[in-house]
Amino acid sequence: MKSHCVKTDNELIHLFMDGDMSALETLILRHKDKLYTSILFLVKDKYLAEDIFQDVLIKIIDTLRVGRYTEEGKFLPWAMRIAHNLCVDHFRKVKRTPAIKTSDERDIFEVINFTEDGADVKMMKRQSHDRVRKMLDLLPEDQREVIILRHYAELSFKEIAALTNCSINTALGRMRYGLINLRKMMSEKNIVL
Template identity: 55%
Template sequence: MLITRHKDRVYTYIYLIVKNKDLTEDIFQDVFIKVIQSLRAGKYRDNGKFLAWVFRIAHNLIIDHYRQEKMNKVYSNDDFELDLFNSEKFSDDNCEDIMIRSQVHYEVKELVDRLPSDQKEVIVLRHYKGLSFKEIADDTDVSINTALGRMRYALINLRKMIEEKQLSLLIS
């Protein structure tokens, strides 16, 4: 009788937290299985707080569900519009992609080599060695503004050379 009386409130409580009808129904069913098992085992003492006790069971089962989900980290294609597992991101590069990437890297290296030495140095330190502009300024004994200016001019010069040679440096 208590289960029948409180089932709508318990269902609503679960749904407001999980916001998924199927998951709500699964947890709702588990809650009342646990309630019935606990009542039969004599684990509930009637102190007038039956609904609060059921809410606590529901809350604990919701937490258990999300902990389990987090541990399993299972992804389903049903959750996404695109085919998650048939993506270029997860595929190996084919021979053509490798050759294109190699050619683009070669062409960029050739362009960087044609820059004035101070601009080339900033490009190499920033993009190939991953230094910050502060580190570049310290290493080259110039101010940060000078390092930034050299980078700016290097990028302008690279763009000009790319346009002059009509290069396409896109990697798919």
């Protein structure tokens, strides 16, 4: 497995297609953090993100097994596109599902508290991440999406443009305005990370 660490994504894919399961493990471990974090920031729910992440892995493995992978040299953008599409599919499905409302028109799942905060919520790093997430949630969807794909998935603006069906200049503009809006929120609320 140590010899797999120096191999490129394409080499690992070909090794997996030839039957080497440890090559797939190396490939997944190499990119799992970027994939999972991007999914989490898009769906904003840890458990849902884990489910979608598992679906992404299944789709990747199935595609590789049947030999339909054709994105030579671009594994991560390809995997990110799968993750993005599965998140979009989830939101489409949710829109078609009626929400259960309380008498004061609030979503029942916003009222019910399923989990208790653990000790780790008190940690400084966690608080900073929570602040950033909350501020990201306040951004327009197109700006939030570009920031997540750029900073958490580390995609290029060309890859972001292809993934979001916009021009590179539009992706750059969305990033610029998103960062301006984040800075403005931070100064208005005196937030220091």
